Amino acid sequence: MTAVLAGRLNVRTRAFSVEEVPTPRPGPGEVLVKVEAAGVCLSDAHLIDGTLTPLHLPGDTVTLGHEVAGVVAEPGAGVTRWRPGQRVLLQAGEERGGVVWTRGVDYDGGWAEYAVAGESTLVELPDDLPFEQAAIIPxxxxxxxxxxxxxxxxxxxxxxxxxxxxxxxxxxxxxxxxxxxxxxxxxxxxxxxxxxxxxxxxxxxxxxxxxxxxxxxxxxxxxxxxxxxxxxxxxxxxxxxxxxxxxxxxxxxxxxxxxxxxxxxxxxxxxxxxxxxxxHYGSADEHVGQLVELVRRHRLELSRSVGGVLPLAEAQEAVDRLLRKEGNPVRLILRP
CATH class of the missing domain: 3.40.50.720 (NAD(P)-binding Rossmann-like Domain)
Structure with missing residues (x-):
């Protein structure tokens, strides 16, 4: 694998496209995740239209997507908790140097075939929770x-x-x-x-x-x-x-x-x-963990939240459909 698809946004020009990028590699303490589902949020649309702008993005371009679930593909050096094949979701952000960075905003997110995540930002999923539903929990x-x-x-x-x-x-x-x-x-x-x-x-x-x-x-x-x-x-x-x-x-x-x-x-x-x-803004890691446990115990059911699943290549169509409120979806899902 030398190249994979990713939904990339240039935050300076607001140009968005699904394009080939080099396959990401996990560094020490990181995990490479094969993305199985990624949610399309209104804030993704607002990043594209310029209503929102990243606070900490070091360059001009970022892979969108902060609602992500998938399978561990490769643990990086020093990672012992996670092994290939584990089903996981990714927290929507992480703390870096005392500042909270948002996935898919300040660093590359999950509108991609593969995503890299810090090992502490992964949450293991129950086997019976579909990726499409898991992705939207964060x-x-x-x-x-x-x-x-x-x-x-x-x-x-x-x-x-x-x-x-x-x-x-x-x-x-x-x-x-x-x-x-x-x-x-x-x-x-x-x-x-x-x-x-x-x-x-x-x-x-x-x-x-x-x-x-x-x-x-x-x-x-x-x-x-x-x-x-x-x-x-x-x-x-x-x-x-x-x-x-x-x-x-x-x-x-x-x-x-x-x-x-x-x-x-x-x-x-x-x-x-x-x-x-x-x-109020966002959530903490423990809130995601609590919700996964509620789903595991069948106290919370999210199947009615998935309004449609589109291939990653049609990410722009998913955003347009969300803005049009076509079908009145709760969440649309991208599937690489």
């Missing part, structure tokens, strides 16, 4: 899980709302049920997304365009409002609407990314009711 599932358990500290039998029931938000609905939040309210402008949220465990699904939405949320919660509201949409109007639905002491957790300012329409009421706004 980020698509782990980000909402970390937001729910670490940032919001959502509690059993306490109301929770999810604004944006797409790639991350629909998993938040499932995960809120796991921690016992009740009721779980999903808010999304797309009828298909609302139906999917109900199918995956939301107690009620509402349109943000409904002028009665805050009243409907309070009726569903016995007049109190939400203990926690999650913004997975990154839309200022969604954030303002979510604040209007909070209970006394309620928390708004910002997960969806936007460069737009955050505004609180009634600052006096926000302070009087001792409400909070909390920022």
């Amino acid at each position: 980020d698509a599932v782990s980000t909402p899980w970390a937001a729910i358990t670490a940032t919001a500290r959502a509690e059993p039998a306490r109301p929770a709302g999810v604004w944006g029931a797409g790639g991350l938000g629909v998993h938040a609905v499932q995960l809120l049920r796991i921690v016992g939040a009740a009721p779980v309210v999903a808010v999304d402008p797309l009828p298909d997304a609302r139906e999917r949220a109900l199918a995956l465990g939301a107690d009620v699904a509402l349109s943000p365009g409904d002028p009665e939405l805050p009243a409907l949320v309070r009726a569903e919660t016995g007049g109190a409002g939400l203990a926690v509201a999650f913004d997975f949409a990154g839309v200022p109007a969604a954030r303002e609407q979510a604040v209007a639905c909070l209970d006394r002491g309620g928390k708004l957790v910002l997960v969806g990314l936007t460069d737009q300012p955050l505004t609180i329409a009634d600052g006096t009421a926000f302070s009087y009711f001792q409400q909070q706004v909390l920022g």
Whole structure:
């Protein structure tokens, strides 16, 4: 093997192409992984369109893909834990010199036939977990899980709302049920997304365009409002609407990314009711490990999250399909 396919982005020109690159080699403490599945995330699309820019990338070009699962192909020097043939997923990033680098952003990711990963960033997979489902656990599932358990500290039998029931938000609905939040309210402008949220465990699904939405949320919660509201949409109007639905002491957790300012329409009421706004980004290694264990124990099921599988050569089509919301997919998967 002298050359393999990889989806490469020039972050200076924003030119993206699937092209042949030299086969990567694992260095000391690294593992070469044969990629079996890689998720297509909206942040990948935003890297291509210029909305996002890497912070630590040493050059101009990077292989995209931070949601990756595959098989160990070759352990590097000094690696004793991993052996060829083991089924693994890759953490979405790693710490280097006290700074967190993101795979597929700051260094080469998994839109490729092979990927190199630090040995500590591999997580072993159960034999019965398909690669397509495993690949999306880092980020698509782990980000909402970390937001729910670490940032919001959502509690059993306490109301929770999810604004944006797409790639991350629909998993938040499932995960809120796991921690016992009740009721779980999903808010999304797309009828298909609302139906999917109900199918995956939301107690009620509402349109943000409904002028009665805050009243409907309070009726569903016995007049109190939400203990926690999650913004997975990154839309200022969604954030303002979510604040209007909070209970006394309620928390708004910002997960969806936007460069737009955050505004609180009634600052006096926000302070009087001792409400909070909390920022959230990504997840830690332990969150991915927890989710793999939940899947292993059949507490979490992700088959409905895979909206389609495309060959790596059609990566641009997968991005375009995601942006068009064609078929309303939770996640599209690339298969080298």
